[in-house]
Amino acid sequence: MNTVLIFVVLGIITIAVFGFLGRRRTSTDLGEWAVGGRRLGTAATWLLQAGETFTTFTFVGLVALSFATGASALYALVYTPLSYLGLYFIAPKLWRRAAGRGYLTQADFFTDHYRSKTFGWLVAVLGVVFLLPYLQLQITGLGQIVQFATGQNTSVRWSMLIAFALVVAFVLWAGLRGVAAASYFKDAIMLITLLILLIALPSHFGGLTGIFQHVQLHLPSALSVHAGSHDPLWFFSSVATSVIGIVFLTAPHNWPAVLSARSSKTLRRNYTILPLYSLCLMLPVALGFVALTVLKPGSNGNAALFTLAAKALPSWVVGLIAVGGIAAAMVPAAGILVGICPLVARNILRVRSERGQYWANQLTVLVLVALALLLALVRPDSLANLLLLTFAGLSQLAPAIGAALIGERGLLGKASALTGVIVGVAAVILLTFTNVVNIGHLGAGLAALAVNLVVTVAVEAVSRLVVVPEPEGA
Amino acid sequence: MRRRLGTRTALGLIPPILLIIGMLLPAVNGPHLWLGLPSLMWWLAGFAVSVTVALALIEKLHPESGDSE
Numbered sequence: 271m272n273t274v275l276i277f278v279v280l281g282i283i284t285i286a287v288f289g290f291l292g293r294r295r296t297s298t299d300l301g302e303w304a305v306g307g308r309r310l311g312t313a314a315t316w317l318l319q320a321g322e323t324f325t326t327f328t329f330v331g332l333v334a335l336s337f338a339t340g341a342s343a344l345y346a347l348v349y350t351p352l353s354y355l356g357l358y359f360i361a362p363k364l365w366r367r368a369a370g371r372g373y374l375t376q377a378d379f380f381t382d383h384y385r386s387k388t389f390g391w392l393v394a395v396l397g398v399v400f401l402l403p404y405l406q407l408q409i410t411g412l413g414q415i416v417q418f419a420t421g422q423n424t425s426v427r428w429s430m431l432i433a434f435a436l437v438v439a440f441v442l443w444a445g446l447r448g449v450a451a452a453s454y455f456k457d458a459i460m461l462i463t464l465l466i467l468l469i470a471l472p473s474h475f476g477g478l479t480g481i482f483q484h485v486q487l488h489l490p491s492a493l494s495v496h497a498g499s500h501d502p503l504w505f506f507s508s509v510a511t512s513v514i515g516i517v518f519l520t521a522p523h524n525w526p527a528v529l530s531a532r533s534s535k536t537l538r539r540n541y542t543i544l545p546l547y548s549l550c551l552m553l554p555v556a557l558g559f560v561a562l563t564v565l566k567p568g569s570n571g572n573a574a575l576f577t578l579a580a581k582a583l584p585s586w587v588v589g590l591i592a593v594g595g596i597a598a599a600m601v602p603a604a605g606i607l608v609g610i611c612p613l614v615a616r617n618i619l620r621v622r623s624e625r626g627q628y629w630a631n632q633l634t635v636l637v638l639v640a641l642a643l644l645l646a647l648v649r650p651d652s653l654a655n656l657l658l659l660t661f662a663g664l665s666q667l668a669p670a671i672g673a674a675l676i677g678e679r680g681l682l683g684k685a686s687a688l689t690g691v692i693v694g695v696a697a698v699i700l701l702t703f704t705n706v707v708n709i710g711h712l713g714a715g716l717a718a719l720a721v722n723l724v725v726t727v728a729v730e731a732v733s734r735l736v737v738v739p740e741p742e743g744a
Numbered sequence: 745m746r747r748r749l750g751t752r753t754a755l756g757l758i759p760p761i762l763l764i765i766g767m768l769l770p771a772v773n774g775p776h777l778w779l780g781l782p783s784l785m786w787w788l789a790g791f792a793v794s795v796t797v798a799l800a801l802i803e804k805l806h807p808e809s810g811d812s813e
Contacts, residue, residue, distance in 0.1 A: 341773075347788045348763060351795040355759060358799050479780030490775030493782045495767065502767065542803055545795035552785060 274420050277589025278596065281459075282433045285452055285600050289440030292451030298628045303445030304374050304612045306530040310450065316540045317453035318446075318527035319357075320547055321605055323350060324460045326411030328554055329598045334571030336558020340485070340492025342500035343555045349512040351545035356517030358541040362534035363675050364519065373529065376522040376667075377617035383674045384684040387620070392688070393667065394617035396695060397522035398610050400663040402642060404523075405606045407660075409434060409646035412599035418576035419592035430646065433600055438639050441604045442632055446526050449604045456597035463594035464553040466587060467579065471560050474582035478556065484563045492562060504711040511715040515661045518668035523609025611635050662702065662715030666694030669719075669726050686730035694722030752802050759794045766791065 301307060306314070328346070336343035364379075373379050376397060381390030409430055416429040440448045472478040485492050495505045519525055531537050554575075561574040569577065575595075579588045615621050615630035669690055673681035682690075697718035700706060709717045766772040766787040776783040 341782060341784050344784060344788050347785075347792060351792040352760065352763075355756060355795050355799065358802070359756075479777075482777055482780060482782060486775055486777055493775045493777070494773045494784055505767075538799075538803060538806070542796060542799040545792045545799070549789055549792055552789065555785070 272420065273585040274589040274592060275422075275425060277586065278416055278420065278425070278429060278592050279432075281589075281593030281596050282429065282436060282600070284593075285455060285597050286436035286440050288455040289437075289448040289452040289601075289604065290443055292440075292448035293444035294447060298625055300612060300615070300624065300628045300631055301374055303628065303631070304608060305526050306446045306450070308369060308530055309532055310446075310530040311532055312536050312539060314447075314450040315527060315531045315536055316544070317457060318450055318530065318605070319537075319540050320457065320544055321449075321453055321527065321602060323544075323548055323551065324457060324598055325602045326408055326415070326595065326599045328551065329460065329595045330411055330415065330572050330575060332551065332554040333558045333561065333575045336555045337561040337565070337569075337571045337574045338558075339498075339500040340489070340494075340559070340562065342495050342505055343558055344495075344552075345505050345508050345512075346551045347548060347555070348505075349509045349516070350548035350551065352509065352513045353516035354541045354544045354548070356513065357519075358538055360517055360519070360672075360675065361528045361537045361541065365528055365531060365534045365537055367675070368529045375612045375616055376519065376525045377613050379674070380670070381617065383680060384670075384687060386684050386688070389684060389688050390617050391620075392691070394522075394613040396663065396667070396691075397613050398618070398638070400660050401521065401523060401606055401610050402638065402645070404521075404660045405603055405610075405638065405642040406645045408599040408603035408606070409642055412596055413646065414572055415576070415592055415595035415599065418573045419588055419595070421580075427647065429596075430643065433596065434603070434639055434643055437600050437604050437607070438635055441607050441635055446530055446608045449601060449608055452597075452601045452604060456601040459590075459597050460594045461550065463591045464550065464557075467557055467575070467591065468553050470587070471557065471578050471582055475560060475564050475578075478560075481560055481563050485559055489562065492559070499711070501711055504713075507711065507713040507716045511661050511665055511713045511719075514668045514719065515665045515715070518665075518671045520664040520667040520671065521609070521660075522613055523606045526605070526608055607635050607638065611638065614638075662698045662713060662718065663695060665715045665719055666691055666698060666722050669723055682726065682730055683733055685733050686726050689729045690722045690726030693725040694718045697721045752805060755798045755802050755805075758798050759791055762794055763788075763791050 297303070299307075310318070332343055332346055367373070368379065371382055373382065375394070377390040377394035380393045381387055412433055413426045413430045417423060417426045440452070444451070472481055475481060476484070482493075495502050515521060516524065519528065528537060557575060557578070561578055564578060564581070565574060576588065576591070579591055611631045611634040614634040615627045619630055621627045621630045670682065670687035673687065695718075698714050701709060701714040701717055766784070772783050772787045774783065778786050
């Protein structure tokens, strides 16, 4: 076993140990498991809310995007602060509503606000279906990181299996508190490794200033968002899709981080500081520029980080970097499980007893990880594209969530909100899997959202003019 | 109250306006280096900082919401 592999094994075990240590007390209460009993303080909620900043996409995909497109990769430094700006206003409203009405999931919110179990069921199904590729992305990403770091294909499958068996174990044991505890380790190791890389790699290849001067001389267009496949339209539509998805909490796995907060003031305080944390995203983008000057055009972008590290750094540092990457896969995967498994138990299967819900939830953790592992082994795909596909589908819930938070009763009735979601999701599927309409570099999520909004407004207008008001409890 | 809400909205709009200005200015979104780093990177870092500054000011103006602490 080589040095890198030893680090990989120790890293996987350490992350799981942190996850196990998160559990406070023995409980079969789904509220404690899914939202930490709504008692998490500033540090824990901070790490959960910041969790989306550092994932495998950040660690591998963003370096690859920067290597491929240059400055267009800075869209990540735009959508994260903008999202926190929006969340500062939206999340406290949602927290107050959820705390008052006892929501544990996104679908609970839909079921209660729109007084429709069918709408809640549909939202829960969409959440699970659209986040399964995102869970798969974490597994595929972990496998790629192990492969790039060790240079061995044989280690990939067993490392994916061991890592995700341990994820299942600590998620079952500690729930959201386990995710929060593992996040302490994840964010620390990722920051350390990114800083090591940012200091060591440029100094090995001629200094950061020298690298950017080289880019200015030979590839000046890489320093700006320019014409081409990643033009300003791509830049702003990617930002818009991501911001809409995050601000309106369209992804069910983002809800526990909000619902678990001790108070809405905790949320507001965190969202004020988090934009500064997103400055760390400049590190992987800068590393992409290093790759741009050192690697041959057409090299595997996803492997760029580890190709550079192997050229310049000792194997134990490469091992440490691999641990950072593995943490960026395991911990977000655990967060996704905590976000979507209660959807199955509470909103899809609709188990009535609290104890029954808890055990149905635990069983769902096992089934979903098994399914995602199978997908990862059979149909691995591009990291960045999978992420954008997930956001495109889920962003169709934004109008229904946003409208529900305006005033006590919200702006939309059940008919218009439900029709908008169905039409929006159908449009995403059509635009993603067929060539019926050419939308250029505009994302499928944004184009479908426009269709969604038009249909929602039209149905709402018609229902207000023609249809009698919906009866209570329909 | 209305004046306070207006100030909050104005403060919240400053960062997105800064972002759009930067993206439109060729001196920012162009092949330039400021202190050895891409000009766009500097501008977007400033944009991220401006979000924190704007939210900190809004938080200071925020009326009591009656949350249990």
